[in-house]
Amino acid sequence: MDAMGSEAPQSGALEDQIGAWRVHLRGSRAISAADAEELEDHLRQEIHGLIEQGLSADEAFLVAVKRIGAIDTLTREFAREHSDRLWKQLVLAGNGSEAGAAPVEAWIPKSLGVALLLAVGAGLSIKAPTWFGIPFDPDVSVFYPQNIGFLVLPFIAGYFVWARPMTGAAALMTAGVFVLSAVLVNAFPFATTTPGSSVADTQLLTILHLPIVLWFWVGVSYVGGRWVGNDRRMDFVRFTGELFIYFVLIGLGGGVLIGTTFILFEAIGVDAEPVVENWILPCGFAGATVVATWLVEAKQSVIENMAPVLTRVFAPLFTLLFLAFLVTMVWTGRGIDVEREVLIAFDLLLVVVFGLLLYSISARDPLEAPGLVDWIHLALVATALLVDVLALWAIGSRISDFGFTPNRVAALGENVVLLVNLAGSAWLYLRFLRGAGPFSALWTWQTTYLYALAGWAAVVAFIFPIIFAFQ
């Protein structure tokens, strides 16, 4: 019923017009590549038919486009029919199949297979020490708090060793550092009988800082052993934020799973608690870290990064909080109550601000002109700095009264490290906002500063015990 012969050699101009039309059509997510191909086929037949009726190529194109309908209307119709396409979906099969061709999907994508194997490995690894009589309970033994990083993180690093092009030497070094630091930390002769506490101060500091050091080491494997180039380091920062969010989400799901386990087994009069406590919780935790790693890797190009979205929401709110705090302080004339823990509280405050700043920088297009958001971030950093300086000033006069314990030196050092970072950021932000410097300077500052953070964490974890004689 139709007479679509072989296409006459069409002028290049017509092809260009069709090409432009196709590009315009593909601008909408509602129209898939296959749909566009189908519509293009239709358009070509229409043009062909019109040309046969005696129209020129130009006229035929115009009439055919008019007949097929305005692209806006088309898009709306397709969006109504395929509303699911407006939601970005995570395609788990690696590269999304396009153009209607039947996708040849592996039953399980290879990367998922590897991730699941590693997740099982992590689950067994965290469980293994209990078979040698080491209890989970941190009050009984500090083995788990001290070694949890060594039990879980190598599996995340292992995933990257598998996924990245990495030289054998780099892979060996990755493993070597984990083994070396594990041996070192466990060989430290920490004092075991500190009055009032079951753990020596320096040991607690090591326990707190070791995961940070090891996490940066995971970062080395994340960038495939090539720890140069700011872009890759920023990728690792993004990865960290997304991993955290995914891990929390998986954790929430795990909570529901465990709750359901309790309810179900209670219904038949079986106590599920030992199994949940000894198996599901620890193994699930370890496995979830690896699975979350895989998820973040799989979705990185598909789904909007969440961490920058959260910083967008919370940066202005924290700015308001600090302003309110400063105003209240001035209004009531109250000074900061210098307690022993106040330094740690202000460290946490700086960590939050640092995180907000880092993730907003990670998501910002460096070429974009300065805008309101940048001013908000500058205000955030400036108010946080002010609050922190006030705190330091209040503490500074009294710190010698308290004495220089390992805890206080570590907390003070952290404060200084973050303070310098934020001060540098504020300075660079100001330059950028006044048009005196590029945004990329800020980017470079932050990614380079990761060395300082890793370095300080390493000093606290490994050097402090030696300096303070393992007390």
Added chain:
Amino acid sequence: MALQCMVALCKHRVSDTSLDPTMSINKDLVAASSTPLVLAILSEGDSYGYAILHRVRELSGGALEWTDGMLYPVLHRLERGGLVESRWEKADTGRRRKYYRVTKSGLGQLADERRQWRAVDETLRKVWAELAVARPDLPSTTLVPQGR
């Protein structure tokens, strides 16, 4: 075959010289009739978008004018509902072309639609006929299908 009543209606309209040939059919009616029309055309044999539209134009004599692009969301909706299925074939132009085929459940749906349209058609015919008697002053050309 499946759409005799619809097609008959359309043909009547068109063959009725007193009808404005440029007259277009109400959007809702076009939308409502699209499913049975497409299913009926596909039950004549597998086809693809451009040819289906040609067939619609041919059957309706131009009265049932669709915006070409709108056919595809309809086809996709039918495909998702399992009423038609599609496959890609190489056309003689060398490009890929998407062909549609009506499924078994599509044929069932068609039969169902056909019953419904027939009921509507019969009801309307009756009321038109009675109206022609009760209100002969109304312009009947647009109301009474000729020769029935």
